[in-house]
Amino acid sequence: MQVILLERVAKLGQMGETVKVRDGFARNYLLPLGKALRANEANKKRFEAERATLEARNLERKSEAQTVAETLGGKSFIVVRSAGETGQLYGSVAARDIVDVLGAEGFNIGRNQVDLNNPIKTIGLHDVVLHLHAEVEIKIQINVARSADEAERQQKGESLTSADAIYGVDEDALKPEDFFNPEAEFDGDDE
Template sequence: MEVVLLERVEKLGQMGDVVKVKNGYARNYLLPQKKALRASKENLSIFETQRAQLEAENLKRREEAEKVGEKLDGEAVVIIRAASDSQQLYGSVSTQDIAKAITAAGFTVNRKQIVLDKVLKTLGLHDIKVRLHPEVTVGVVVNIARSNEEADIQARGESVEEVAEAKLDARDEAVINVFESTAEVDVEELKEVVEGETEDEK
């Protein structure tokens, strides 16, 4: 099916381009989302009469998106999830989850604006894209962790496992120090007791 694009569509064309697409893609996505019209003579003439208005509206939306994009670009959001020791999530993080986290951070986006190259199924920092407008895409970091403490560790660029091991080592060292200091006291007390008993025997 041939359609005329009413806005820029990635990997397809710019506003005003007449392109040939699969019927299902046109019927299920482009036409219902008002991203295109069937490329009939009547629709092409309608488009040409409305082109200036459509371009002006598109420019206004793009400028608004660019303003939001300046603030949103590079933003980091935290999503807390349960995961195994191998850092695999019990489930996955969806576009809906990411959109909610970004909205909670003060930006209004919906799940359709989140661009995921792959399903997020592991803990860690994930770079994702948010399409604010067909011509404006920004990057956001999604920090998936088991707790806010782990999220802070990941945000600093440290390994959660290494920090946990360091804490265990420090705890073990403290236990050993306490044991040694207790053992020293016990040895001294034992010496005093033994020496006292020896003197009594004399």
């Protein structure tokens, strides 16, 4: 199906371009969200008549996205979750969790604006990309930890999943003979 784009769509084209897309993509996404019109003579005339308004609205959205990007850019947000000793989360941190954390800080970000291919399943510092506008994208840091204290330690660069952090043992000082001594006598008593 041929459509006229009413705004820039990533990996598809710029505003005003006539592009060929699959019928389902046009019917289920582009047309209902107002991102495109069917390419026919009446809609081409309508687009040309509304072009200035559409460009002004797009410029306004872009400037709003840039102001949000300036305040959000480079910030770190803490997400507290339950995790095992190895750092594996019992659940996961998904896009909706990130939206909730940003909402608690006063940022109105949609779930579709969070670029998270797979949910976060381990504690640590994770970079997440936010698409605020088709032309504005920023990177924030999500600090996933078991507590606020651990989040502070992680932010300073401490590893919370190493043997030192878990057991209080220096990994570099450990030697294989500390774990197994073949010459040690066994008296048959388990205690």
